[in-house]
Amino acid sequence: MTLTIENLQEIAKTETDVLESYRYRINVCVAAGCLSCGSDAVKASLEEEIRRQGKEKACRVRAVGCLGLCAVGPLIDISPLNVAYQGVQPSDAPDIIGSLTGAPVSRLLLPTDHPFFSRQKKIVLENCGIVEPERIESYIAAGGYEALYQALRQMSPRQVIDDVTASGLRGRGGAGFPTGLKWTTVYKAQQADKYVVCNADEGDPGAFMDRSVLESDPHRVIEGMAIAGYAVGASRGYIYVRAEYPLAVERLRRAIKQAKQLGVLGENIFNTPFAFDIQLRLGAGAFVCGEETALIASIEGRLGRPRPRPPFPAEFGLWGCPTLINNVETIANIAPIVRRGGDWFAGIGTEKSKGTKVFALAGKINNTGLIEVPMGTPLREIVFDIGGGIPAGRRFKAVQTGGPSGGCVPAQFLDMPMDYESLKDVGAIMGSGGMIVMDDGACMVDVAKFFMEFCMSESCGKCVPCRVGTAQLFGILERITAGDAKIEDIDTLKELCDLVGAASLCGLGQTAPNPVKSTLRYFENEYMAHIRRHHCEAGVCAMGKAREDTA
């Protein structure tokens, strides 16, 4: 039996009808953030309470994906009441169920007109917190797999690519390469076997965008990959996901199985000759495997080490075949683009950066969590309006974007629009979307040291500049923070940054000096204070003098 559009619509209708037969839908976030503070127990106690009060016919508890405001989890959301609760504990269940007909439980209430929610624009995360990630029917009820149908039955591969090109979508993994161009290269490659790879090896410290998408809306990724496969002429796909995301792995496995059972993966999808199959590959904890050539080597079962490019994977990738590698967030943008057209997407964002961007807010910020805003949203709005500002009345100092490959954006650029070009101009990068906010208690030399230590321990060791250069850089930073450095060390630091950035083999090494370069650019005075006066303004580093005094 082949799946038809009528089947899809029927599944969607049944699902909607069933949901609407319940007077109240209680959506409990079961993404990693809320799960880690016990949302599964909350869910169980809510279900039990409903049974106890005999309201099984009126209430349904749904396990949904990330609701965004991870800082105050576990979160639940009750529709159609438009009531959201924060920090819910299992013991709150009787009050919550009891209050359904009356006034909401005020002590748990999370205002839904909170700027954290009202200032966002969701495309990638539009299903997060709405669909049940473990049920394909729920995804279909939200319009899922319609874009795949549309692409396969009503569009040629060329048209799909034209739409993606017209959308202006750029790679969300960090580099911002135009997605349409990448697809075109793979499409044009003259080889029978091609592959689509989804890069879900998210490894930047403080970044959890891809994790949330995979945990909250895995079918979105599968649909995007199938559309990509159709467009470039690939019939097999791999999702390379890190093993440190067990929940994402489990939900992807389940989603792939459901998709195969239903027929949106497999042979003759939607009664067309198109066949597509997806397999999972787990990364074993090496940051460098997020680099595309290392990722390919790892999928092939070889040592996860990068190789020089060119040849680029689009021409010579997995097992020597043309391979399309896109990041999770990039792929999650595909279905909406196909459904609503490239022009719609191009209407959002700035001139050169289209669409929205998901950011993971972490560090010294009140509303830790996951947000999605149009490209070009000013940093100030993200940090102070959506993010709720800096806790404990401290002063904003800088925000680190792009993780260990990125740089810091200091306070003078708070009104800067967040897009690829603006970030690059100030010496940072968009990166995958991790945003670590730092207050005046952060020592920028220490921050640079942290990221350099990360790069040093994650360097694969293949090329000399990265292997030895990062170790040398870390050694100098360690001396500076210990108050043992000489003024000449700053020159060596700059010189090594230049060498490692220019001569390293892959992106890891080429971008490893960025945190040092950008902190040097804006906070050189802090470096100097450490070296000259053995003074750490933030009081983070135990300096030579202080150490001697205590000795």
Added chain:
Amino acid sequence: MTSNASIPPKPRTDVNPARIYTLRINGREDETILTVARQNGIDIPTLCHLDGLAERGACRLCIVEIQGSPKLYAACVTLVKQDMDVITDSPRIRDYRRKILELIFSERNHVCSVCVVNGNCELQNLAVKLGMTHVRYGYLNLTHAVDASHPRFSLDHNRCVLCLRCIRVCKDIEGAHTWDIAGRGIHARIISDLNQPWGESETCTGCGKCVQVCPTGALSEKGKSVAEMTKRPEFLPYLQMMRKEAEP
């Protein structure tokens, strides 16, 4: 040039050594910049490259500039293309190469005066060639063990530059795959079999190819004292030629 000075002379590209032009024969365009440069008498320093072994592009000493690109390219793995304008030697490249060499020297213990290959060492020769007189970076002082469990050879990790020639020759030429690499980054090191002592390796054929291709004193023959060990990596292209001739 004797012609009218107002007409800019057309450069004779065929004799300009900085420009490498290639042609395609039977659809093949697979010569690397390094190969073409060496065939034309242009020297590019290398360390991990060895004629007869698969390329890695890892030591970064053979970096070259290609006009029109801000990036640097490893000559050993970059294929020549029509109209490619390559610069194999410039103050910037020379400076980088010397610094990369300094980094290698700072990583482990490369004290020539007590080394078996003193005077016959590729790393030492490179330092002389690139004018590297001293190391300005702090020594990392990583201490590594010496594996002298093999009856005829010994492995001193402290001299190793991780060029991985030994791994490649053992895997691709000898077919034994005794050597491999463990750990990553600064902690990466060569291991035999499943990290066993070399002497207990069940796969090692004792052919000694790894010792001959090793550019430094990391792999050496036992019984050799300071400066007594000489390496003969020239066997490799010869061996491959003979093998090719023997093919039916």
